[in-house]
Amino acid sequence: MIAEGVETEAHAQLLIEMGCILGQGYAIAKPMPAEEVLPWLASYSQSAH
Numbered sequence: 683m684i685a686e687g688v689e690t691e692a693h694a695q696l697l698i699e700m701g702c703i704l705g706q707g708y709a710i711a712k713p714m715p716a717e718e719v720l721p722w723l724a725s726y727s728q729s730a731h
Contacts, residue, residue: 685697688707697705711722 685705687710688694688705
């Protein structure tokens with residue numbers, strides 16, 4: 683299951699508590715050009731640890 687429209691950290695936390703660990707929305711990242719995705723993903727992955 684993937685949650686669409688995750689708008690706040692609290693929203694994301696509630697979804698995680700309900701067992702949904704995949705999502706997309708402004709709380710995670712704003713829309714970006716394709717060439718920015720890989721650098722963003724690298725920095726996002728490092729900040730998650």
